[in-house]
Amino acid sequence: MKIYPFFIPHEGCPHTCRFCCQRAVSGQTQAPSPRQVAERLQDMLPSRGDGEVAFYGGSFTLLESALQRQYLGQVVPFIKAGRVSGVRISTRPDAIATETVENLVDGGVQTVELGCQSFCPEVLAASGRGHAPADTEKAVRVLRSRSLRIGLQLMPGLPLGSRAEALRSLRWALGLEPDFMRIYPTVVVRNTLLEDDYRRGCYKPLDLEAAVSICAEMLWNCHRAQVPVIRLGLQATDGLERSGAIVAGPYHPAFGALVRSRIWRRALWSVLPRTRSGEVRVHPADLSDALGHRRDNLTFFYSRGSRPAFRSDETLPRNHFSLDHQTYLVHENAAFDPL
Numbered sequence: 001m002k003i004y005p006f007f008i009p010h011e012g013c014p015h016t017c018r019f020c021c022q023r024a025v026s027g028q029t030q031a032p033s034p035r036q037v038a039e040r041l042q043d044m045l046p047s048r049g050d051g052e053v054a055f056y057g058g059s060f061t062l063l064e065s066a067l068q069r070q071y072l073g074q075v076v077p078f079i080k081a082g083r084v085s086g087v088r089i090s091t092r093p094d095a096i097a098t099e100t101v102e103n104l105v106d107g108g109v110q111t112v113e114l115g116c117q118s119f120c121p122e123v124l125a126a127s128g129r130g131h132a133p134a135d136t137e138k139a140v141r142v143l144r145s146r147s148l149r150i151g152l153q154l155m156p157g158l159p160l161g162s163r164a165e166a167l168r169s170l171r172w173a174l175g176l177e178p179d180f181m182r183i184y185p186t187v188v189v190r191n192t193l194l195e196d197d198y199r200r201g202c203y204k205p206l207d208l209e210a211a212v213s214i215c216a217e218m219l220w221n222c223h224r225a226q227v228p229v230i231r232l233g234l235q236a237t238d239g240l241e242r243s244g245a246i247v248a249g250p251y252h253p254a255f256g257a258l259v260r261s262r263i264w265r266r267a268l269w270s271v272l273p274r275t276r277s278g279e280v281r282v283h284p285a286d287l288s289d290a291l292g293h294r295r296d297n298l299t300f301f302y303s304r305g306s307r308p309a310f311r312s313d314e315t316l317p318r319n320h321f322s323l324d325h326q327t328y329l330v331h332e333n334a335a336f337d338p339l
């Protein structure tokens with residue numbers, strides 16, 4: 001599904017989460033006006049399409065209700081013309097009330113993404129979130145009562161967080177049966193309170209290896225629960241790539257590929273012969289994940305005495321590989337501990 005995103009950085013949000021600097025993350029300093037939204041849609045959209053318009057970046061439901069209506073009102077004509085299938089917004093779990101949701105539904109919103117980030121009260125408090133796990137549960141109930149699609153966002157590596165906490169939070173999130181997940185390991189962004197904590201030595205971010213390892217386990221469990229993960233790691237934007245926007249932490253422009261290839265590494269390593277070559281066949285679209293980013297899975301296998309040769313094979317289904325005439329399913333073989 002094509003997404004036409006509009007970033008409304010920090011608009012409507014009275015909070016100051018320690019990690020948040022929406023302007024740096026989105027690369028935008030100002031929200032578009034409702035009229036600019038309509039003008040850009042007019043330019044961007046094909047004459048007919050089934051994409052969704054997304055309002056990201058702030059807490060949409062904390063905007064003045066008149067402004068919410070104006071933004072959504074600009075999209076409705078495109079929905080009626082069949083050029084947009086609906087709207088998705090992101091907001092905080094404690095900014096969902098029954099009457100708010102009625103306005104969203106009337107304005108064509110079909111999907112709401114909740115930044116729950118963690119289900120550990122101590123982690124939420126230490127991150128300055130100002131909401132509790134119960135707020136997310138309540139928000140999910142309200143959204144589901146109106147048949148809205150629900151996405152949940154988690155952030156491993158927040159202050160006081162740990163691997164166990166990230167996995168417990170995921171178990172809680174999956175128990176709410178979201179339609180999809182996003183997983184953003186915490187990075188230290190310039191001009192945030194977390195930057196102050198980091199510089200004072202009060203906060204230590206996950207390193208890239210730890211973040212990849214935790215997120216691989218999270219992704220594997222989401223796959224097991226049949227919940228798609230539509231984003232792993234912050235999107236590489238001009239703002240983020242600009243020198244100095246990321247102060248510290250596990251930011252990588254290909255973070256999702258690192259995580260997927262880690263699952264492949266575990267699956268392959270569970271069956272690869274340790275002392276000889278073996279021919280591994282994979283679907284061509286899976287080859288880069290199997291080899292690893294910059295072939296680092298291959299380096300891993302070679303450094304441990306295994307000498308696999310990889311071949312593309314279009315007859316294999318995605319997420320499968322064959323070795324010595326036997327076919328394996330990647331997610332079965334990666335075998336993390338289920339939550």
Ligand code: SF4
Pocket residue numbers: 010013014015016017020021022057058059092115
């Ligand atoms: S609630 Fe969202 S927009 Fe507001 S400070 Fe926190 S992360 Fe940023």
